[in-house]
Amino acid sequence: MASTRRPGTEAEPRTGPSPGRSxxxxxxxxxxxxxxxxxxxxxxxxxxxQATVSLVLGGxxxxxxxxxxxxxxxxxxxxxxxxxxxAARSLRLGRTRTALLVVPALTHDYFARVHTGASRVATExxxxxxxxxxxxxxxxxxxxxxxxxxxxxxxxxxxxxxxALAALRDGGQLPLVMLDSDPEGDRAAATVxxxxxxxxxxxxxxxxxxxxxxxxHIAAAVDSWTFGVRARALARAVAGTAGRLxxxxxxxxxxxxxLEAATRALAARPRPTALICDDDLLAAGACKAAxxxxxxxxxxxxxxxxxxxxxxxxxxxxxxxxxxxxxxxxAEGMRALLAVLDGRxxxxxxxxxxxxxxxxxxAPADA
Amino acid sequence: MASTRRPGTEAEPRTGPSPGRSxxxxxxxxxxxxxxxxxxxxxxxxxxxQATVSLVLGGxxxxxxxxxxxxxxxxxxxxxxxxxxxAARSLRLGRTRTALLVVPALTHDYFARVHTGASRVATExxxxxxxxxxxxxxxxxxxxxxxxxxxxxxxxxxxxxxxALAALRDGGQLPLVMLDSDPEGDRAAATVxxxxxxxxxxxxxxxxxxxxxxxxHIAAAVDSWTFGVRARALARAVAGTAGRLxxxxxxxxxxxxxLEAATRALAARPRPTALICDDDLLAAGACKAAxxxxxxxxxxxxxxxxxxxxxxxxxxxxxxxxxxxxxxxxAEGMRALLAVLDGRxxxxxxxxxxxxxxxxxxAPADA
DNA sequence: AAGGACACGTTGTACGTATAACCTCGACGT
DNA sequence: ACGTCGAGGTTATACGTACAACGTGTCCTT
Numbered sequence: 001m002a003s004t005r006r007p008g009t010e011a012e013p014r015t016g017p018s019p020g021r022s023x024x025x026x027x028x029x030x031x032x033x034x035x036x037x038x039x040x041x042x043x044x045x046x047x048x049x050q051a052t053v054s055l056v057l058g059g060x061x062x063x064x065x066x067x068x069x070x071x072x073x074x075x076x077x078x079x080x081x082x083x084x085x086x087a088a089r090s091l092r093l094g095r096t097r098t099a100l101l102v103v104p105a106l107t108h109d110y111f112a113r114v115h116t117g118a119s120r121v122a123t124e125x126x127x128x129x130x131x132x133x134x135x136x137x138x139x140x141x142x143x144x145x146x147x148x149x150x151x152x153x154x155x156x157x158x159x160x161x162x163x164a165l166a167a168l169r170d171g172g173q174l175p176l177v178m179l180d181s182d183p184e185g186d187r188a189a190a191t192v193x194x195x196x197x198x199x200x201x202x203x204x205x206x207x208x209x210x211x212x213x214x215x216x217h218i219a220a221a222v223d224s225w226t227f228g229v230r231a232r233a234l235a236r237a238v239a240g241t242a243g244r245l246x247x248x249x250x251x252x253x254x255x256x257x258x259l260e261a262a263t264r265a266l267a268a269r270p271r272p273t274a275l276i277c278d279d280d281l282l283a284a285g286a287c288k289a290a291x292x293x294x295x296x297x298x299x300x301x302x303x304x305x306x307x308x309x310x311x312x313x314x315x316x317x318x319x320x321x322x323x324x325x326x327x328x329x330x331a332e333g334m335r336a337l338l339a340v341l342d343g344r345x346x347x348x349x350x351x352x353x354x355x356x357x358x359x360x361x362x363a364p365a366d367a
Numbered sequence: 368m369a370s371t372r373r374p375g376t377e378a379e380p381r382t383g384p385s386p387g388r389s390x391x392x393x394x395x396x397x398x399x400x401x402x403x404x405x406x407x408x409x410x411x412x413x414x415x416x417q418a419t420v421s422l423v424l425g426g427x428x429x430x431x432x433x434x435x436x437x438x439x440x441x442x443x444x445x446x447x448x449x450x451x452x453x454a455a456r457s458l459r460l461g462r463t464r465t466a467l468l469v470v471p472a473l474t475h476d477y478f479a480r481v482h483t484g485a486s487r488v489a490t491e492x493x494x495x496x497x498x499x500x501x502x503x504x505x506x507x508x509x510x511x512x513x514x515x516x517x518x519x520x521x522x523x524x525x526x527x528x529x530x531a532l533a534a535l536r537d538g539g540q541l542p543l544v545m546l547d548s549d550p551e552g553d554r555a556a557a558t559v560x561x562x563x564x565x566x567x568x569x570x571x572x573x574x575x576x577x578x579x580x581x582x583x584h585i586a587a588a589v590d591s592w593t594f595g596v597r598a599r600a601l602a603r604a605v606a607g608t609a610g611r612l613x614x615x616x617x618x619x620x621x622x623x624x625x626l627e628a629a630t631r632a633l634a635a636r637p638r639p640t641a642l643i644c645d646d647d648l649l650a651a652g653a654c655k656a657a658x659x660x661x662x663x664x665x666x667x668x669x670x671x672x673x674x675x676x677x678x679x680x681x682x683x684x685x686x687x688x689x690x691x692x693x694x695x696x697x698a699e700g701m702r703a704l705l706a707v708l709d710g711r712x713x714x715x716x717x718x719x720x721x722x723x724x725x726x727x728x729x730a731p732a733d734a
Numbered sequence: 735a736a737g738g739a740c741a742c743g744t745t746g747t748a749c750g751t752a753t754a755a756c757c758t759c760g761a762c763g764t
Numbered sequence: 765a766c767g768t769c770g771a772g773g774t775t776a777t778a779c780g781t782a783c784a785a786c787g788t789g790t791c792c793t794t
Contacts, residue, residue, distance in 0.1 A: 038750055314681075418782080
């Protein structure tokens with residue numbers, strides 16, 4: 001009792017002439033081997049209707065199709081190598097199971113990791129991720145929904161500037177999950193944040209505990225929520241202690257820029273004994289600056305980074321830095337988006353961060 | 368004579384009942400503001416047929432639609448905020464204008480740059496790129512076409528191992544462009560390669576020219592065409608010169624692994640005076656190893672890298688390395704794929720590479 | 735004056751899928 | 765003997781778009 005044969009399903013009657021299709025255009029037509037099989041081909045092969053194929057392969061056949069027929073259909077699909085046409089499915093369902101991930105720059109290790117995490121969770125849920133390499137060269141007015149070729153179900157945006165965010169929401173009324181962004185400006189359905197303030201507190205406390213009293217801040221000159229938090233948290237962490245913030249130098253997010261900024265910071269007299277940097281890239285530049293001034297790290301000047309990029313352990317000395325669970329941020333962002341799309345209540349976690357003590361910090365010599 | 372009014376286009380006669388759609392399901396229905404506008408909405412707004420809208424917005428209206436009507440249509444589309452439904456378009460056209468990019472790991476700067484380049488060219492041609500984070504955690508048998516949710520027009524694969532490549536081609540009969548891969552195994556429609564051999568020759572010649580005679584190779588323990596080329600090219604470059612290859616240590620593609628490998632290489636007696644590394648990450652590890660052994664770079668041992676990652680200039684001393692035009696590789700790959708899809712003849716360029724001399728190499732002390 | 739030829743649109747499909755609504759049996763209770 | 769009911773399917777759409785094929789008036793040629 002493998003399959004229940006039915007009459008009347010053998011010859012698929014074409015409902016009418018099809019003037020819109022010139023079959024003579026394709027010289028290879030006639031042989032059925034060329035084109036990709038459709039659900040109708042599977043149906044023909046299994047002696048059932050296309051609807052049955054859809055039911056079986058869609059998993060909704062319980063009590064509507066007999067187990068034997070279901071297995072026949074699955075087997076036919078397998079032998080034909082059937083893969084559903086995603087465009088057709090998306091058109092029918094109005095959903096694409098694809099999310100847009102907007103990041104400032106994929107070449108920054110942090111965002112690459114965020115992508116990895118988001119992509120992993122997406123794959124687990126049969127979802128896709130398409131990247132939007134954020135408006136750096138093309139100007140800020142690029143429409144993500146124009147350039148992202150895929151139809152989208154939702155958006156995950158990391159470290160978005162406020163104005164870019166506005167453009168995003170205007171472009172499409174899609175569910176939005178924000179990463180590393182101001183949780184107050186809640187145009188988002190959910191937010192995933194890191195406890196950046198705590199990280200900065202840990203870094204500052206670490207330096208203060210070592211005896212540092214003159215600390216300079218190498219700040220990222222990027223208009224992003226996360227860097228604002230870092231500056232404020234550092235100010236608060238130092239306030240009321242024996243230490244002092246003896247300068248803030250703003251720098252672009254590159255080693256070269258940071259080298260210049262740190263050189264300026266180290267020109268102050270009395271010289272700061274520690275540089276607290278907004279990013280590991282900046283910390284790398286700070287180390288270079290120190291050494292060019294004839295100062296040793298950490299003996300003459302301590303340096304801390306932020307993010308714990310792979311760079312942190314490639315440098316020498318290895319960077320003391322604040323480790324951010326980047327992949328987890330991406331993963332949680334995707335989970336939140338999936339929850340929203342399911343109509344479930346998405347939580348907006350704040351993930352903990354952890355100072356990692358390595359070789360770039362030590363007690364100051366003059367303490 | 369702005370627009371030619373026509374009778375009979377006012378009331379769009381619904382061709383029949385639509386039992387497949389329960390309008391009562393959506394409580395917000397009735398008001399026309401909720402849903403995304405379709406080309407038919409634009410047509411209604413502009414008093415033309417949907418076909419005309421398609422012609423105008425598709426740009427194929429020359430001589431078929433009057434300029435005035437065309438402008439009316441465009442204006443209507445603008446005010447309604449019309450965006451074509453990509454799923455429907457893909458279904459109709461059988462093409463998606465989306466390419467799959469397969470890379471081993473996006474967290475490696477090189478591949479992030481390849482993606483950037485490919486993505487840039489894609490955007491210029493109104494194409495999309497979806498990433499396939501290659502089978503590292505999930506095992507090598509993952510089907511890229513199952514996990515990539517988008518329907519695809521073609522595939523660009525970088526540094527693919529042979530067996531993974533086979534799985535790729537079995538999965539879908541899509542045009543394939545290979546990057547950094549064996550040009551002989553031409554299952555690909557086109558290949559984009561770097562002149563890796565020349566790069567290795569430049570590095571070796573540089574060291575030999577400085578007077579180095581005992582050179583060790585820190586080789587990447589990755590089964591990839593590009594690393595095979597590096598090893599063979601190095602052997603050839605050194606053969607017949609006053610220099611000698613005094614050891615090859617294989618290492619995983621991480622700083623930690625490279626540290627161990629380089630430590631082994633530097634344990635040889637007489638000690639090599641130069642380490643030539645397959646990758647900047649490995650070079651970073653080599654520098655760490657040297658310093659832990661009390662050796663200075665470059666005074667006691669010279670180190671060269673490969674790729675010119677951002678890491679190269681973050682280190683101190685900055686790495687002498689072979690610069691690879693990563694973005695250009697991605698861009699050329701996408702151009703080649705677009706050419707193939709257009710039915711044009713795609714060329715398979717071999718891009719030049721350039722040694723960048725920095726601080727990690729110098730003449731040996733004992734020369 | 736007749737017959738194109740052209741400009742400017744329109745009507746009608748089909749792409750492949752998912753599902754609502756319908757149909758056809760055999761079994762079963764009364 | 766006959767309605768009824770459920771199991772196990774089928775038939776008929778519609779999603780939104782891009783054309784192929786087919787009208788219309790209008791002007792120009794012969």
